[in-house]
Amino acid sequence: MDALVLENVSKSFGDVRAVDKLSVQVPAGSVYGFLGPNGAGKTTTIRMIMNIIRPDKGLIKIFDDGATTQNKARIGYMPEERGLYRKMKVGKVLAFFGAIKGLSASELNFRVPQWLQQVDLTGWANKKVEELSRGMHQKLQFAVTAINNPDLMILDEPFSGLDPVNQDLLKDIICRMRDEGKTILFSTHVMHEAERLCDFILLINKGKAVLDGRLDDIRSRYKSGAVSVELEGDTSFIRALPMVKTAETQGRRIEISLSEKADTQDLLKALVGRVRIKAFEVKIPSLHEIFVRLVGRPEQPVVSEVEPGRRGRDNVEDS
Amino acid sequence: MWKILKIAQREYLDVVKTKTFILSILMTPAIIGVVIFFSSRTQRSVTGPHPPRKVVVADLTNQMTDDIKDSFEQHNKSHPQRQILLQELLTDTGSDKPIKQKVRDGQLNAYFVLDKDSIEGTGKIQSFTRSTKIIDLELISNVEDLLNSAIFNRRCKLKEVSQELLAQISELRRQVLNEIIDIGSASEQKRINKGEQIAKTMASFFFMFMMFMGIFGMGQHMLTSVIEEKNSRVIEVLLSAVSPFELMAGKILGLAGISLTVMSLWSVAAIGTAYYGAAHWWKITLEFPMGILPYFVIYFILGFLLFSSILAGIGSICNTLKEAQSLMMPISFLFILPMLVWFNIAQHPDGSLARILSFLPPLTPIVMTLRLAVSQDISLLEVFASIIMLALFVPLVMWLAAKIFRTGVLMYGKRPGLREVLRWLKSA
Numbered sequence: 001m002d003a004l005v006l007e008n009v010s011k012s013f014g015d016v017r018a019v020d021k022l023s024v025q026v027p028a029g030s031v032y033g034f035l036g037p038n039g040a041g042k043t044t045t046i047r048m049i050m051n052i053i054r055p056d057k058g059l060i061k062i063f064d065d066g067a068t069t070q071n072k073a074r075i076g077y078m079p080e081e082r083g084l085y086r087k088m089k090v091g092k093v094l095a096f097f098g099a100i101k102g103l104s105a106s107e108l109n110f111r112v113p114q115w116l117q118q119v120d121l122t123g124w125a126n127k128k129v130e131e132l133s134r135g136m137h138q139k140l141q142f143a144v145t146a147i148n149n150p151d152l153m154i155l156d157e158p159f160s161g162l163d164p165v166n167q168d169l170l171k172d173i174i175c176r177m178r179d180e181g182k183t184i185l186f187s188t189h190v191m192h193e194a195e196r197l198c199d200f201i202l203l204i205n206k207g208k209a210v211l212d213g214r215l216d217d218i219r220s221r222y223k224s225g226a227v228s229v230e231l232e233g234d235t236s237f238i239r240a241l242p243m244v245k246t247a248e249t250q251g252r253r254i255e256i257s258l259s260e261k262a263d264t265q266d267l268l269k270a271l272v273g274r275v276r277i278k279a280f281e282v283k284i285p286s287l288h289e290i291f292v293r294l295v296g297r298p299e300q301p302v303v304s305e306v307e308p309g310r311r312g313r314d315n316v317e318d319s
Numbered sequence: 320m321w322k323i324l325k326i327a328q329r330e331y332l333d334v335v336k337t338k339t340f341i342l343s344i345l346m347t348p349a350i351i352g353v354v355i356f357f358s359s360r361t362q363r364s365v366t367g368p369h370p371p372r373k374v375v376v377a378d379l380t381n382q383m384t385d386d387i388k389d390s391f392e393q394h395n396k397s398h399p400q401r402q403i404l405l406q407e408l409l410t411d412t413g414s415d416k417p418i419k420q421k422v423r424d425g426q427l428n429a430y431f432v433l434d435k436d437s438i439e440g441t442g443k444i445q446s447f448t449r450s451t452k453i454i455d456l457e458l459i460s461n462v463e464d465l466l467n468s469a470i471f472n473r474r475c476k477l478k479e480v481s482q483e484l485l486a487q488i489s490e491l492r493r494q495v496l497n498e499i500i501d502i503g504s505a506s507e508q509k510r511i512n513k514g515e516q517i518a519k520t521m522a523s524f525f526f527m528f529m530m531f532m533g534i535f536g537m538g539q540h541m542l543t544s545v546i547e548e549k550n551s552r553v554i555e556v557l558l559s560a561v562s563p564f565e566l567m568a569g570k571i572l573g574l575a576g577i578s579l580t581v582m583s584l585w586s587v588a589a590i591g592t593a594y595y596g597a598a599h600w601w602k603i604t605l606e607f608p609m610g611i612l613p614y615f616v617i618y619f620i621l622g623f624l625l626f627s628s629i630l631a632g633i634g635s636i637c638n639t640l641k642e643a644q645s646l647m648m649p650i651s652f653l654f655i656l657p658m659l660v661w662f663n664i665a666q667h668p669d670g671s672l673a674r675i676l677s678f679l680p681p682l683t684p685i686v687m688t689l690r691l692a693v694s695q696d697i698s699l700l701e702v703f704a705s706i707i708m709l710a711l712f713v714p715l716v717m718w719l720a721a722k723i724f725r726t727g728v729l730m731y732g733k734r735p736g737l738r739e740v741l742r743w744l745k746s747a
Contacts, residue, residue: 083555087337
């Protein structure tokens with residue numbers, strides 16, 4: 001089941017195409033990352049999902065059939081620009097938003113302290129929102145988004161402005177919610193955040209999907225075939241192995257580049273027994289590298305090559 | 320409905336709990352009370368005991384010493400609480416420099432010079448004071464009366480007018496008292512005291528003013544609240560939980576609650592003070608036209624809905640309070656219009672102006688309240704017709720405002736023009 005489906009959604013502001021024929025399927029129970037540089041169309045897409053702005057064309061379906069308006073109680077939304085009532089007390093703000101999201105008074109009595117504790121703001125319950133630091137404000141905003149335990153969380157840049165400790169706190173909560181079967185969609189322009197958290201990613205640039213799919217698949221598809229090993233013994237035979245294209249000694253390590261189609265496991269098997277293996281590292285391309293490879297040269301047409309089996313249609317138009 | 324109530328509750332507490340609100344609510348009736356109290360005190364002090372005034376008179380006619388002294392004595396005898404002490408009675412002004420100095424120093428209240436030919440000719444009284452405060456003017460006019468009566472006595476003696484004749488003349492000059500009787504309302508005839516007449520006019524003004532404040536007073540809060548939510552982007556979080564209509568309805572409801580709170584507090588304070596003041600200080604009985612209260616409530620609810628939905632619409636398309644206020648100007652004027660012509664309406668509650676204004680929906684609540692408070696002769700038909708007209712107009716405006724609100728509240732950047740807004744109205 002898909003928690004969210006976008007079909008050929010487009011939106012223009014004047015002459016600028018903010019989002020161009022974007023199609024996405026967000027499977028239920030996954031963590032889905034919208035990645036892309038500033039101005040790529042991430043926020044516009046999220047705002048269209050939230051029915052804040054209307055798409056010029058295309059279809060947005062939430063929980064298979066419904067529109068956003070019918071599923072408000074099941075969606076938690078955290079906008080990019082954080083806003084809460086500055087003069088209200090932290091606990092009161094949380095209770096208010098819980099109430100308008102349909103929680104009963106008894107549920108609120110239980111959940112407000114629970115969420116304050118989860119985002120580490122218990123001591124601040126009676127302070128005014130304006131007294132919070134930026135990071136605390138953001139954690140409160142997250143608690144506001146999650147207070148009614150929504151099935152689908154849509155978070156716009158949830159980690160910006162958080163220190164590493166609080167980023168981890170938020171990631172832990174997100175992972176736990178995923179384990180409970182919730183769907184979490186978030187946008188970020190920081191690739192390594194997505195790398196550590198996402199099951200699926202959508203890479204957007206200039207309003208178009210550049211790359212879309214399961215993160216593991218994308219990585220293996222964009223693997224560079226590079227292995228870094230640290231060995232003891234005579235290593236001169238390596239260069240002669242059939243799967244090895246080049247091998248360079250760099251200090252104690254040997255950087256091996258495999259020929260196409262070769263499997264890293266074959267290399268490992270060939271090494272075992274002949275030398276003592278102290279380290280064997282398959283170099284996984286980072287999202288950052290993939291992203292630079294795909295959009296770093298904007299003149300080239302970008303073609304989607306991800307998971308043709310999972311998806312029948314083209315996600316990306318030729319530019 | 321639960322969501323609307325929650326939003327209303329938050330809106331209500333958000334305003335009511337602020338210190339400025341509590342102060343303004345408590346201070347306004349308190350200030351009115353203090354003003355009324357002190358004005359009544361000063362009124363009493365006009366009639367109450369005064370410290371004796373000290374004056375010096377120079378009688379240049381040099382033949383009225385006894386008359387003047389008699390005159391002052393008689394005054395002091397009949398007005399024991401407002402004595403005027405004649406400290407010195409000169410017969411020439413040759414050595415009055417130190418006396419004028421005493422007036423300047425405040426040791427004397429005033430110094431009077433009566434011209435030489437005051438008795439037969441056109442001589443004047445010259446009064447020297449330090450600064451003409453109201454209280455001095457009163458003293459001057461008192462002394463003027465005393466000197467004139469002394470001159471009158473002197474003249475009578477010179478013409479040999481007898482005391483009996485004087486008594487007869489004063490008896491002939493006795494004034495006849497006037498009594499106004501109201502026979503309009505019922506068979507029962509009612510004597511109208513001038514104070515009561517004024518009080519009645521003020522009561523009608525009070526009702527109109529309450530209606531005006533009740534409808535209009537919350538406008539600022541509505542604009543601030545919408546624009547603040549828009550600017551802080553709380554609106555996006557809100558609208559991810561409730562519909563724009565629920566949000567607008569909640570806001571209107573919350574502000575109506577504040578308005579009712581303010582009005583009831585002020586009404587209790589004002590009516591209480593007025594009754595107490597009327598009975599204790601002005602010795603009149605007040606009659607508030609309490610019969611109009613049900614109509615007042617109906618007009619208030621409809622008027623409030625009308626005005627606050629217009630404001631919600633305006634607030635939603637603006638990014639700053641300043642923008643909103645410039646848009647509000649023409650609308651404010653519409654609502655203020657009855658305040659400008661209230662006296663005319665109060666005097667002619669059945670006049671054509673009053674009738675026409677009653678059927679212009681934004682004006683209806685204020686104009687009708689005023690008319691009903693002033694006159695008992697407004698036909699029920701007219702009352703109900705105006706209510707129905709307003710009741711039809713209000714949902715129409717609310718519907719339009721809700722449409723503008725829905726789109727406007729999520730628009731940032733440049734304020735949309737009229738054409739843009741009209742497009743929204745057509746599209747959704």
